[in-house]
Amino acid sequence: MTALWTSAELASATGGTASGDFAVGGVTFDSREVMPGDLFIALKGEKMDGHSFLAQAYAAGAAGALVSDPARLPSADAPHVAVRDTFAALNDLARASRRRMGGKVIGVTGSAGKTGVKEALRLALDRSAPGRTHASVKSYNNHTGVPLSLARMPQDSLYGVFEMGMNHPGELTELARLVRPHVAIVTTIASAHRAFFASEEAIADAKAEIFTGLEPGGTAVLNRDNPHYARLRAAAEASGAARIISFGVKAADADVRPLKVAPSDICTSMTADVLGERLTFKIGMPGEHWALNALGVLAVVKAVGADLGLAGLALGEMQGLEGRGQRSFIAVGAGKAMLLDESYNANPASMAAALSVLGGFEPRRRGRRIAVLGAMKELGDETAAMHADLAGSIEAAGVAEAILVGAEMAALAEALPARIPHHVVGSAEEALTLLRDMVRADDIILVKGSNSVGLGRVVRSLNQHGVE
Structure with missing residues (x-):
């Protein structure tokens, strides 16, 4: 085992x-x-209380523990560091890890695409620095996940990539000051967590808090296509960003933009201008939102001085993550159906993007496009309107049949044209039962909704058992 921390370093x-x-x-x-x-x-x-699980942790092989109540250790000789407050100690450890790391640190935030961009950056930068690129795992992007991810960063890392999320004002300020990024990217601004914000402008302001942690001479990477670009740019400049790089699919004046784009239902080929450097590459994920994400990734790679060509190769190998675009084939009798797993989370922007991807796939033979859509949470007074607004995206995607999960979906059901069969159910289990009766070979099924709806259970069951 290579030592990440010694007990003396932990105590210090x-x-x-x-x-x-x-x-x-x-x-x-x-x-x-x-x-x-x-x-x-x-x-x-x-x-x-984690102290209740100390015995299990040592039994699983823990080499030591950070505790505030040593009396609850399973034995007097159990290796440990005693502190006054373990949460404060976790944050102290995160700060110490950040201080001792001499490489480049990237912070990632936005209303959608954070985890995908973080993973793409991890793969792209690891091509330039094999084994010396560290990134937060899963969606560890909150007040416990970010300091944990920092505490796990090896001292000799050349690159660190950290996802940061929020659903209230002020949260990103704290996280950004822990991460202290050299480069901060905001993927996009949309109406996520709208229940906690008066407007999208307020969401943009909260996301712009990431710039408060920028290191001197730091770079802000901004989505030029987003209507809140000017607001974010002003916030970055006010926070002292020394450089601002824009990226966009539609904006002709973006610093990083496409010159040629050839989309397909499985990938996108692109030639891009990256601050004057031309790069031709492939993106392993379909959809315009992934074309935009890839340009943002290349902007960050350029900003930290890593190899663009190697980054392009990494983007070509991108595969969907569980709950975020992963594609699989499930057994349907003697045939198969394609399953698009977007079950981890949903807001209006990401829902529209996922439906656009579904619409880009051409079913084989007599297959159909089926959408299993869960309610979008934390939208406040806009809940009904934002659900109803999805009707246009469903129609544009050529959805043949829809299963809508959650009471919030009643507004969407009313907005859908009668020619698109749809069913409103109250749970993931009801959706699964309906889907098993509905799906047939060669269908393409999109599953997407807020994580609390539990559609991940639908995906896991279909992947494990198929459709009998």
């Missing part, structure tokens, strides 16, 4: 007291994720 970073000499190779606060050699941080939450 957190102001704690080490029980003795030990070293750890990883960090986690979830006892179910403990691997041999890890540090387990016993966080105290509103409902759970």
